[in-house]
Amino acid sequence: QVQLQESGPGLVKPSETLSLTCSVSGGSISSYYWSWIRQPPGKGLEWIGYIYNNGGTNYNPSLKSRVTISLDTSKNQFSLNLTSVTAADTAVYYCARRGAGGSTEFDYWGQGTLVTVSS
Amino acid sequence: SYELTQPASVSVSPGQTASITCSGDKLGDKYVCWYQQKPGQPPVLVIYQDSNRPSGIPERFSGSNSGNTATLTISGTQAMDEADYYCQAWDSSTVVFGGGTKLTVL
Numbered sequence: 001q002v003q004l005q006e007s008g009p010g011l012v013k014p015s016e017t018l019s020l021t022c023s024v025s026g027g028s029i030s031s032y033y034w035s036w037i038r039q040p041p042g043k044g045l046e047w048i049g050y051i052y053n054n055g056g057t058n059y060n061p062s063l064k065s066r067v068t069i070s071l072d073t074s075k076n077q078f079s080l081n082l083t084s085v086t087a088a089d090t091a092v093y094y095c096a097r098r099g100a101g102g103s104t105e106f107d108y109w110g111q112g113t114l115v116t117v118s119s
Numbered sequence: 120s121y122e123l124t125q126p127a128s129v130s131v132s133p134g135q136t137a138s139i140t141c142s143g144d145k146l147g148d149k150y151v152c153w154y155q156q157k158p159g160q161p162p163v164l165v166i167y168q169d170s171n172r173p174s175g176i177p178e179r180f181s182g183s184n185s186g187n188t189a190t191l192t193i194s195g196t197q198a199m200d201e202a203d204y205y206c207q208a209w210d211s212s213t214v215v216f217g218g219g220t221k222l223t224v225l
Contacts, residue, residue, distance in 0.1 A: 060213065
C-alpha cells in the first residue's frame with residue numbers, strides 16, 4: 001500500500017521560504033505525477049504544482065513565480081519550496097499522487113501538515 | 120483561468136438522494152473526479168473519470184458528466200456521508216478544484 005508523509009517546519013516567518021518534503025513508501029516514485037496541494041483553514045483545496053519522474057514540472061499560474069518542486073528518486077521523496085511567504089500561505093499542505101497512465105485523479109494523499117506563517 | 124463552480128451547501132434527509140453539481144465551460148469534454156473530505160482528514164477519492172468508483176467506495180456513490188455540468192449522486196444517503204465534497208478536473212495541463220460543497224445529512 002502506497003503511503004505519503006509530509007514533513008517540515010510548522011511555523012515559517014513572513015518573507016522566508018517554506019520547505020516541505022513528501023516521503024513515499026510502499027511503491028516507487030517513478031512513473032507517476034507527484035503533486036502538492038494546500039488548503040487554508042476553513043477553505044477549499046488549491047493545487048500548487050506537480051513534478052513527473054523525468055523531472056518535468058508544472059505550477060499553478062498564481063504561484064508559479066514563488067514555487068519550486070523537486071524530486072529525489074534515490075530517497076523516494078519530492079519537495080516543495082515556496083518563497084516570500086505571507087500569512088495568506090498559511091494552510092494545510094498535502095502531497096498527493098496522480099494515478100498511472102492517463103489517469104486524471106489523485107489516488108493517494110498524505111495526511112497533511114499545517115504550516116503557519118507568522119512572526 | 121478555468122473555473123469549476125459548486126454550490127456551497129446541500130442538505131439531504133437520511134435515506135434520500137443527494138446531488139452535488141460542478142459546473143465549468145465545456146466540462147463534459149474533460150474527465151471529472153470527486154473527493155470526499157471529513158474534518159481533519161485528507162480528501163478521499165470517491166469518483167474518477169466521471170463515473171468510476173475506486174475499490175472500497177460504496178455503490179451508492181455515482182457520477183455523471185455532460186455539457187457544462189458534472190454531478191455526484193449519493194443514493195440512500197447515510198449520516199456517515201456528511202462531509203465536504205470537491206470536484207476536480209484538468210485544464211491545459213493544470214489542475215483545477217471546485218470550491219467545495221458541504222453536504223449536511225439531517
